[in-house]
Amino acid sequence: MKYCAFLRGVNVKGTNMKMADVCQVFKEAGMLDVGSVLASGNIVFSSDKKAEDLKEILEKAMSNHFSYEAFLFIKSQEETEIFWNSIPFEKNDDLHIYGFVGNPGVESVLMGAFEAASKTENEKADIVNDLFYWQVPKGNTLDSSFGKVLGKKSLKDQFTSRNINTFEKILKKMN
Template structure:
């Protein structure tokens, strides 16, 4: 089966790694047809194993190789397509749209945090097919109240986010 692994916290805040090295770790862990998309930690690969088993194997392999606490989220090709196809927002040059990949139920936790946060004009959130989507004006992602919540260390094992355009690039590589 084809999968995409979404790594959390790669090439930000001092956790730097070359995607060629990441792909090598995946291959050494037994993954096939390994390819990376962008430098933000999106790895497409094939395996006969189930996603929950792959998560354990790959988090350990990444943690051991790069000497950091790795968190990644595994989605099948079909699940990855759902992130792109379920986007509730209209593309707009002035706005970023993010989709959140995470543990079951993380969408509701994120919506609760979003509901409690101060919002800028045109900042919106919606859950579609158990996926949390966030629209925010460009330039406000890290400065927004909700954006600051996303950086909490206590949430690092719960989810990662990607710009919706990243999903389009991933799907083209599948």
């Protein structure tokens, strides 16, 4: 089965790694057809194992190789297609749209945080098929009230986010 591993916290805040090295760790952990998409920690691969087993195997391999506490989220090609096909917002050159990959139930936590946050014009969030999506004006991602919530250490093992354009690139690599 084809999967994508979405790594959290890669190539930000001092956790730097080359994607070629990450791919090698995946290969050494027994993954097949390994390739990366962008430098933000998106690894496409094949395996006959279940996603929950892969998460454990790959987090351990990454943690050991790179000497950091690895967090990653494994989604099948079918699940990644659902992310892409469920986007609730219209594309707009002035806005970023993010999809959040994470543990079951994290979408409710994120929506609660979003509802409590102050918002800029055109900033929206929605949950579709248990997936959380956030729209924010370009240039406001890190400065927005909700954007600051996303960096909380208490949430680091719960989710990671990607611009929806990344999902499109991942799906092209999977096909």
